[in-house]
Amino acid sequence: MKNSQKLSGNQKIQQIYNHEEMLEQEEMSKQLKDQLSLILNTSNEQITVKEALEAIKSENLLETHKALIQLRKTLSVLLFQQFNKNFDQAEIFTNELVPLLFYLIQYGSTYIIKLEATQIISIFAGGKSDISRIIFENGILQLALTILQNDNPELSILIMVILGKLAGESIQYRDCILQACDLETIIRKMELKYEATYVWCLANMCIGRPSPKFQLIRPAFNIFMKVIMYEPTPINIKMMNDAIWALGYMLDGEPTRINILIEQGIIKRLMELMHQCNFVSILRIFECIFQGNQEQIRYLLECGFLSQIRNILDPKSREKSGNMIQTFAATETLFKVLSNQNFLISLFRSLSDENSEIRGDALEMIGNAVQHGTNEDVNQMVKNKLIQSVLGMLELAWEREIPSHHLKKGLEILIRILRKGEIRSKDRQNNQYFTVFMQIDAKDVIQKLLSFKQDDVAKYAYIFKQEFTL
Known part of the structure; x- marks a missing residue:
């Protein structure tokens, strides 16, 4: 191992x-x-x-x-x-x-x-x-x-x-x-004195791939859930980290086991512990949840997952998150979560969510990912229909009330995607994203936004139109 x-x-x-x-x-x-x-x-x-x-x-x-x-x-x-x-x-x-x-x-x-x-x-x-x-x-x-x-x-x-x-x-x-x-x-x-x-x-008996048969380790599963609910004292945190690390192996994306964590309040508890316990171990559990069903993924998002990750990814917050950023920089776990196709699909669906907070966190995460990600990162998101998802959110502005700063953020994302493809008037055909916009026929959506009442929305719609028609 x-x-x-x-x-x-x-x-x-x-x-x-x-x-x-x-x-x-x-x-x-x-x-x-x-x-x-x-x-x-x-x-x-x-x-x-x-x-x-x-x-x-x-x-x-x-x-x-x-x-x-x-x-x-x-x-x-x-x-x-x-x-x-x-x-x-x-x-x-x-x-x-x-x-x-x-x-x-x-x-x-x-x-x-x-x-x-x-x-x-x-x-x-x-x-x-x-x-x-x-x-x-x-x-x-x-x-x-x-x-x-x-x-x-x-x-x-x-x-x-x-x-x-x-x-x-x-x-x-x-x-x-x-x-x-x-x-x-x-x-x-x-005995209590030897509990840690x-x-x-x-934990060591439950980790590793392939995972042990669950019926053999189920008693430990219950112990780990109990330990995670302890008060996070310095002594307890070491024990809680062991328990969290083991649970990341034991879940295996199995919906029944994920449901147990949800029912016992463990997911909400882990969200509270992200800045105290081992960040990587907690992320591995969340990664497993994105292998579960849509209801479980939805529950994770409602618990504030996007808000937590948004703060970690936001360059402005890095100075305040010294230890966590060091952990984040030293591991590929977060990147594995963010590139998980189920996560991307759920993230993009959140753009059309009725919950304004979830939509706002999703927009901030996507905006940072497009701005600071590599061409490969952006390409992966576009393949998972990011452009269509943003345009879908913009179209909803005529059906329901969507804050103008969300519409503005959506337009910013589209502009950044185009610029990632290094669009130029003389080599437009070399911008792989321009072709996607042409196939979707984004012009109608943008034309509607040009007549939007909010000046900043109309302004960004005009910027996008200028980029698109170069």
């Missing part, structure tokens, strides 16, 4: 439990607890996989604790980079170490040993693909099922991190995990 299609697990390898608290719960002698406490506080030297393996094999309880703690700290400090670079030399030891760690997770003599061994596996997972393969082939799914059935919250969350990393690395791993693990059962075990990590893990 490409990096752009998975959620990063770098923040999920942090220590999530307190050693001293764990030590207090262990059933062992006071002397042994004191010795382990000393090891926990002094084991800061780096250690190699080979050295750790030898210490664990010695079956010395104190040496095993020390080796596991040192290895976990070593890998965490180096962020696993050094280990990845030297994997060819370390592979033979890793092949031995992983099954040994699995054994300690199941049968280790102390809970700290189980936790440290699981933490090391969680760091290994999602690193180099060969290491992930070793983890998978040594039975991580069977081990996960065993642990998730027990009441060990710290161990369970570490196992979830491992599964989340593996699912984010490969759709093959993801699908195997979903077949083996019931998400509803996992969600029931979710669970949401991240569930």
Whole structure:
């Protein structure tokens, strides 16, 4: 799975439990607890996989604790980079170490040993693909099922991190995990203090193409909708971004799933969050909606989609939208939405909409797109009947009340289209848009507008006539 299609697990390898608290719960002698406490506080030297393996094999309880703690700290400090670079030399030891760690997770003599061994596996997972393969082939799914059935919250969350990393690395791993693990059962075990990590893990199990079977991930779909409705605090926003990113994959343009989001108020909520949460992830959900039916597309427009995009595209607003514009400039997602044929058709239909606000936003968006877009962008819009749509709006001025500034904007768009084709009196035939105007016979509409009462409308109609008859 490409990096752009998975959620990063770098923040999920942090220590999530307190050693001293764990030590207090262990059933062992006071002397042994004191010795382990000393090891926990002094084991800061780096250690190699080979050295750790030898210490664990010695079956010395104190040496095993020390080796596991040192290895976990070593890998965490180096962020696993050094280990990845030297994997060819370390592979033979890793092949031995992983099954040994699995054994300690199941049968280790102390809970700290189980936790440290699981933490090391969680760091290994999602690193180099060969290491992930070793983890998978040594039975991580069977081990996960065993642990998730027990009441060990710290161990369970570490196992979830491992599964989340593996699912984010490969759709093959993801699908195997979903077949083996019931998400509803996992969600029931979710504790509030680990909620953000669970949401991240569930998101990684739901992303990627092709999408998983929806019945397998439906419980996560419900969790993501709940999370999106949270108060957008700094902590919650990270979790909400994971949920939004996953929903973008889960919708798949499926009308039934889109309806669920509409009914639960998620679309309106996402519109509110566009300036707070990940703009790209929200756009991917809106892109999916444009693969839905016309009622759903219409609903999105009524929620203010055009107004939001208009503000983003308007060059005048860019100074006020620093972070968002940086995101917009770094992604192709917005361009994919704007070039979506269903979106263009809906946008152009909005020109004849009875809702004046929607019509106004559509005109501003189209005007900016024509003015600042490439020739290819404009050509794409003309192919989708932009010219006919604008002329249709102008004709409506004799049937219903349309603000004069809308008529003026429509005429401005037509003039810009003509000028994009670089019309000249001597090479008119080379302007591909002039031919379109001739086929539509736009002269009648413009002639009517010349007699319009509002001076600015008549003025722009005259400008257009001059351009058209050069």
